Amino acid sequence: MSEAKTILVVEDEEALAQGLAVNLELKGYQVEVARDGREALELAHSRRFDLILLDLRLPEVDGFEVCQRLRQERDFTPILMLTARSQPDDVVYGLKLGADDYVVKPYDLGELLARIEGLLRRQHWLREGPADVESEPAAEPAPGGSRFQFGEFWVDFESWLARTLAGEVELSHKEISVMKVFAARPNQVVSRRELLAEVWELPNHPNSRVVDNVIVALRRAFEANAWRPRHIHSVRGVGYRFVP
DSSP, X not given: OOOOOEEXXXXXXXXXXXXXXXHHHHTTOEEEEESSHHHHHHHHHHSOOSEEEEESSOSSSOHHHHHHHHHHTTOOOOEEXXXXXXXXXXXXXXXXXXXXXXXXXXXXXXXXXXXXXXXXXXXXXXXXOOTGGGGXXXXXXXXXXXXXXXXTEEEETTXXXXXXTTEEEEOOHHHHHHHHHHHHSTTSEEEHHHHIIIIISOTTOSOOHHHHHHHHHHHHHHOSOTTSOSSEEEETTXXXXXXX
């Protein structure tokens, strides 16, 4: 029997925090609760979680800063934001800081559980390695099928390490996810909407800036000349084409 997934619930409203904890435990998850951002960071530093459910409006340290600090520390635990309906800009800002998805308050419990399952499923997908990549002629997988090589570079989908212009570095959760989509679809046009659906699970989100920000980071990693890219090409008005 597989080990229960652990979730850190960061919520300052006592009744809401306890309700979330009870419902998640009924679904078989192990749950820890933090009442403010400072406690959330302490817990995140002390143990490994499979997912963080993060309210944005918190005392002590707000949710934005919690997310930013964790990503700066190279902690890429999936983060699901809880944001108020009256604050639409929170979503864009939170995603830019590195959050993975969001649910708007007041939320439907079924939707929240589905979002959690989706993020955990995608995390498992990332760790399993790119099954589709092995069938592509351009891919050169390492033992275990986790590594994709293109030109002088490579990306390892199991360790999240990559050989880049700056040497061997660890990519972020979103960077590795986008590269996995590109590796599975070499020389094909991949739209921003497709990337939002496959990587962020936000197919109908009106703002694609989060996608472009990740592309900028990947070009810095793999393109000697970002204005004349060799691998990651822009397709005007649509998205991107990856050429191994």
